[in-house]
Amino acid sequence: MEEFVKVAVDAMGGDNAPEEIVKGAVEAVKDCDKIKIILVGQEKVVKDTLSHYEYPADRISVVHAEEVITNDEAPVMAIRRKKESSIVVAMNLVKKGEADAFVSAGSTGAILVGGQLIVGRIRGIERPPLAPLIPTLSGVSLLIDCGANVDARSSHLVQFAKMGSVYMEHVMGVRNPRVAIVNIGAEEEKGNMLVKETYPLLKNCNEINFVGSIEARDIPYGKADVIVCEAFVGNVILKLYEGVGSAMMTKIKDGLMSTLRSKFGAVLIKPALKKTLKSFDASEYGGAPMLGLNGLVIKTHGSSKSIEVKNSIIQSVAFKEQQINEKIKNNVVNNE
Amino acid sequence: MEEFVKVAVDAMGGDNAPEEIVKGAVEAVKDCDKIKIILVGQEKVVKDTLSHYEYPADRISVVHAEEVITNDEAPVMAIRRKKESSIVVAMNLVKKGEADAFVSAGSTGAILVGGQLIVGRIRGIERPPLAPLIPTLSGVSLLIDCGANVDARSSHLVQFAKMGSVYMEHVMGVRNPRVAIVNIGAEEEKGNMLVKETYPLLKNCNEINFVGSIEARDIPYGKADVIVCEAFVGNVILKLYEGVGSAMMTKIKDGLMSTLRSKFGAVLIKPALKKTLKSFDASEYGGAPMLGLNGLVIKTHGSSKSIEVKNSIIQSVAFKEQQINEKIKNNVVNNE
Numbered sequence: 001m002e003e004f005v006k007v008a009v010d011a012m013g014g015d016n017a018p019e020e021i022v023k024g025a026v027e028a029v030k031d032c033d034k035i036k037i038i039l040v041g042q043e044k045v046v047k048d049t050l051s052h053y054e055y056p057a058d059r060i061s062v063v064h065a066e067e068v069i070t071n072d073e074a075p076v077m078a079i080r081r082k083k084e085s086s087i088v089v090a091m092n093l094v095k096k097g098e099a100d101a102f103v104s105a106g107s108t109g110a111i112l113v114g115g116q117l118i119v120g121r122i123r124g125i126e127r128p129p130l131a132p133l134i135p136t137l138s139g140v141s142l143l144i145d146c147g148a149n150v151d152a153r154s155s156h157l158v159q160f161a162k163m164g165s166v167y168m169e170h171v172m173g174v175r176n177p178r179v180a181i182v183n184i185g186a187e188e189e190k191g192n193m194l195v196k197e198t199y200p201l202l203k204n205c206n207e208i209n210f211v212g213s214i215e216a217r218d219i220p221y222g223k224a225d226v227i228v229c230e231a232f233v234g235n236v237i238l239k240l241y242e243g244v245g246s247a248m249m250t251k252i253k254d255g256l257m258s259t260l261r262s263k264f265g266a267v268l269i270k271p272a273l274k275k276t277l278k279s280f281d282a283s284e285y286g287g288a289p290m291l292g293l294n295g296l297v298i299k300t301h302g303s304s305k306s307i308e309v310k311n312s313i314i315q316s317v318a319f320k321e322q323q324i325n326e327k328i329k330n331n332v333v334n335n336e
Numbered sequence: 337m338e339e340f341v342k343v344a345v346d347a348m349g350g351d352n353a354p355e356e357i358v359k360g361a362v363e364a365v366k367d368c369d370k371i372k373i374i375l376v377g378q379e380k381v382v383k384d385t386l387s388h389y390e391y392p393a394d395r396i397s398v399v400h401a402e403e404v405i406t407n408d409e410a411p412v413m414a415i416r417r418k419k420e421s422s423i424v425v426a427m428n429l430v431k432k433g434e435a436d437a438f439v440s441a442g443s444t445g446a447i448l449v450g451g452q453l454i455v456g457r458i459r460g461i462e463r464p465p466l467a468p469l470i471p472t473l474s475g476v477s478l479l480i481d482c483g484a485n486v487d488a489r490s491s492h493l494v495q496f497a498k499m500g501s502v503y504m505e506h507v508m509g510v511r512n513p514r515v516a517i518v519n520i521g522a523e524e525e526k527g528n529m530l531v532k533e534t535y536p537l538l539k540n541c542n543e544i545n546f547v548g549s550i551e552a553r554d555i556p557y558g559k560a561d562v563i564v565c566e567a568f569v570g571n572v573i574l575k576l577y578e579g580v581g582s583a584m585m586t587k588i589k590d591g592l593m594s595t596l597r598s599k600f601g602a603v604l605i606k607p608a609l610k611k612t613l614k615s616f617d618a619s620e621y622g623g624a625p626m627l628g629l630n631g632l633v634i635k636t637h638g639s640s641k642s643i644e645v646k647n648s649i650i651q652s653v654a655f656k657e658q659q660i661n662e663k664i665k666n667n668v669v670n671n672e
Contacts, residue, residue, distance in 0.1 A: 137583050150520070150528035184486070184571040192486035192568045216575035220583035232528045235520040236569055237576060239552035244580040247473050247556035252588075255612025256605055265604025269591075272598035276591025 004036040004059075005320045007313050008090040008099035011041030011049075012068045013106020015303050021105065022049040024309025029059045032314050038099055040065050040090040065089040071302070075109030079117055087111065091118040094295035101296035101316035103287065105304045112148045115290045115297045122325060124333030125292035127152065129160045129231070130299060131167065132288035134241055136222030142168050143227045146234035147290065154198040157181070157228055158205060162332040163291045164226035165208045170322040171289075171315065176209050180224035182233055183213035194230060202228070207331055249277070287312035289319070292328060296320070340372040340395075341656045343649050344426040344435035347377030347385075348404045349442020351639045357441065358385040360645025365395045368650050374435055376401050376426040401425040407638070411445030415453055423447065427454040430631035437632035437652035439623065441640045448484045451626045451633045458661060460669030461628035463488065465496045465567070466635060467503065468624035470577055472558030478504050478513075479563045482570035483626065490534040493517070493564055494541060498668040499627045500562035501544045506658040507625075507651065512545045516560035518569055519549035530566060538564070543667055585613070623648035625655070628664060632656070 009025050011018045018041060025037045036059045039046050043064040050060065067085040069078045082088060087106055091114045093099040102119070104111055112130060121128055130147030133140040144164040149156065161179050168177040181198060183191045188199055190213065202210045214224050216237065229237070256266040286308065287300035296319045300312045345361050347354045354377060361373045372395045375382050379400040386396065403421040405414045418424060423442055427450045429435040438455070440447055448466060457464055466483030469476040480500040485492065497515050504513040517534060519527045524535055526549065538546045550560050552573065565573070592602040622644065623636035632655045636648045 137586060182572065184568055184575075195568075216572040217579035217582075219576065220579045232520055232531075233569060233572055236518065236552040236572060239520075240555065240573060240576050241580055243553035243556045244577055245584060246553075248581060248584055250473060251612050252609065255608045258608050258612070262605045262608035265601040265606075265608075268601025269598045269605060270601075272591045272594045272601075273588065276587050276594070 005034050005101070005317050006036045006038065006099045007101045007103060007316050008038045008040055008063075008093045009309070009313065010086045010090055010102070010104035010106050011039040011046045011062075012065070012086040013104040014300070015105075016305060017041075017105065018046055018049050020304065020306045021309050022046065023053070023306035024304070025060060025313065026050075026053045026055045027306055027310040028313040029055055031310065032317060034317055035059065035313060037061070037313065038063050038090070038093060040086045040093070042066065042068075063089060063093070069107050069110045071107045073107065073110070075107065075113040078107070078110050079113045087114050088118065091115070091297070094119050094297070099295070100320050101298065103298045103300060103309065103312045103316070105300045105302055105309065108299055109148065111297060111299050112290065115293050119293045119295050119297060122292050122294060122329060122333065125163075125328070126159060127156050128290050128292035129163065130288050130290050131160075131164060132238060133172075133286065134219070134227075134238065136220055138222035140172070141219065141222060141225055141227050142172075143229070143234055143238060144291075145229065145231045146238045146288065147231050149231045152194070152230040154194060154201055157194070157198045157230065158201050159292070159332055161202055161205065161208055161210070161226060161228045163328055164228065166324060166327045166331055167289065167291060168225045170324060170327060171318045174225050177225035178211045178223075179208045179226040179228060180211050180214035182216065182219075182227060182229035182237070184215070186213050186215065188212070198228075286315045289315070292332075294325070296324075341370050341437070341653045342372045342374065342435045343437045343439055343652050344374045344376055344399075344429045345645070345649065346422045346426055346438070346440035346442050347375040347382045348401070348422040349440040350636070351441075352641060353377075353441065354382055354385050356640065356642045357645050358382065359389070359642035360640070361396060361649065362386075362389045362391045363642055363646040364649040365391055367646065368653060370653055371395065371649060373397070373649065374399050374426070374429060376429070377422045378402065378404075399425060399429070405443050405446045407443045409443065409446070411443060411449040414443070414446050415449045423450050424454065427451070427633070430455050430633070435631070436656050437634065439634045439636060439645065439648045439652070441636045441638055441645065444635055445484065447633060447635050448626065451629050455629045455631050455633060458628050458630060458665060458669065461499075461664070462495060463492050464626050464628035465499065466624050466626050467496075467500055468574060469508075469622070470555070470563075470574065472556055474558035476508070477555065477558060477561055477563050478508075479565070479570055479574060480627075481565065481567045482574045482624065483567050485567045488530070488566040490530060490537055493530070493534045493566065494537050495628070495668055497538055497541065497544055497546070497562060497564045499664055500564065502660060502663045502667055503625065503627060504561045506660060506663060507654045510561050513561035514547045514559075515544045515562040515564060516547050516550035518552065518555075518563060518565035518573070520551065522549050522551065524548070534564075622651045625651070628668075630661070632660075
């Protein structure tokens with residue numbers, strides 16, 4: 001008998017909760033018959049929303065959680081105090097083994113804290129990174145770490161490189177993924193103290209395909225599959241990616257509306273342009289996994305619509321089937 | 337009698353030297369009658385190039401420099417050994433007071449090292465930052481520091497904030513410029529150790545208009561005029577700005593060529609799109625000043641054409657007329 005992948009989903013997290021979250025869950029069970037979903041949140045609200053859909057009733061259940069953690073709350077405090085919140089209740093399901101994975105569009109800070117405090121680190125993993133997939137001209141790259149691990153040490157970065165490599169190879173199907181470290185020049189002697197310390201460690205690491213430094217301008221061109229950096233820099237990269245992209249689109253739209261001639265042109269190019277830009281949109285690729293935990297935690301964008309929620313849920317299947325955590329235990333922890 | 341602003345220009349630096357550099361110099365003296373230029377480089381080559389143009393002969397002179405520093409050379413070594421290079425010879429002109437400013441499209445590393453070792457820091461300035469102007473939806477912002485000062489301390493960042501503020505106010509004409517520090521969240525308690533240390537210092541700084549943290553996604557929207565960060569992060573921001581922009585353009589062009597309909601549309605929108613994107617192109621705004629030195633050093637992009645060279649040269653006029661270095665001495669150094 002086939003075993004289901006059980007995913008606890010935070011029905012209350014994100015700008016579009018619970019509607020888009022519930023919708024995404026329904027779409028996920030319809031798209032993939034290996035998934036069972038536990039929607040965690042205020043039972044009445046969630047069940048009301050669910051009642052608008054048809055779905056295989058044995059594959060979506062609801063677990064009540066009275067409280068909601070908002071983005072404004074201090075994460076550590078929120079996780080400690082709000083024991084009845086959807087995030088805490090759902091993470092406890094993962095901890096107890098009642099769910100394989102947890103997906104949330106809620107407070108990033110609370111998810112990162114909860115991941116460490118409730119789900120817990122794999123023994124030997126020093127810090128669990130948050131690793132979003134970012135779009136490039138040639139596909140996607142994993143940006144690791146964008147979490148809350150500021151002021152990281154070189155040993156953390158080495159673990160990030162190995163975990164990222166496992167993820168890209170076995171979840172995303174990239175053979176022998178190229179691992180690079182974010183730097184301000186291509187040469188080995190360049191960089192700040194952390195990069196200079198980490199570079200030789202990565203170079204001597206047999207488990208990964210280390211290709212050296214990557215300058216930020218080369219990231220959108222897909223020159224590496226796993227982009228290693230500490231979380232402050234990763235956060236800047238992720239947010240600037242988003243910011244420059246959306247600012248340019250605003251600028252282009254204004255430009256297209258500036259003359260009568262360009263307005264006509266705009267009508268003609270719209271479908272092609274839309275399709276093009278969709279492929280350069282990070283949200284298409286599901287959520288950001290938090291790696292190195294006793295279970296999978298996936299953070300999806302706060303503004304996620306059902307499609308992103310669905311993609312994030314479906315990511316969990318490959319994660320479980322490919323036994324990513326066993327591979328992390330074997331390749332990352334035991335090899336040190 | 338009016339005094340000229342004397343600018344030493346590295347005729348040998350950059351991808352398009354000497355042609356575009358010499359052309360830019362000629363355009364600068366024609367555009368602005370307050371400028372005298374000293375082209376520094378291999379005399380025969382420079383004079384040959386100059387002979388293609390008509391210009392007021394008393395306002396462009398040539399100083400011979402036999403050697404050229406390339407981008408591949410280790411900067412410190414190059415500056416120490418190549419005493420007859422265009423960069424070293426030109427910087428010595430600034431040091432001796434024979435030129436007010438130095439403009440180069442050559443090796444960034446060599447320019448940063450030469451700025452410190454040859455031109456020298458203003459007494460009291462701990463580290464001279466490199467501060468490019470980056471385009472935003474509402475104009476330009478100064479990104480300070482993108483130089484070689486990795487692993488900076490909080491006292492450096494405070495000086496960067498003050499110098500950047502002086503520059504934006506008196507060279508770029510921004511009244512009471514908004515100063516922000518790059519961070520991974522808007523709240524005061526967020527950030528890495530450096531940012532947490534620097535934030536309260538900036539908050540208590542009366543000479544600047546500190547508006548708090550800025551997340552990378554808000555930079556392209558022009559939410560601050562002076563963007564303070566240490567050089568590693570600044571470098572990542574600058575290069576990623578460039579990378580995401582050019583990758584998106586590649587993507588959009590491919591998209592426009594994908595269907596017959598969109599090809600027709602592309603012809604119609606081309607002029608409007610071109611104009612729009614020009615305003616989002618960093619090179620339009622001249623070069624990046626290296627602040628806090630006994631003279632002005634401006635680094636222009638390695639791929640600069642004559643227009644950027646000209647703009648960088650003309651920047652020197654406001655810098656001298658507004659007595660930026662006197663203001664830095666008074667507002668930054670003496671106020672500590």
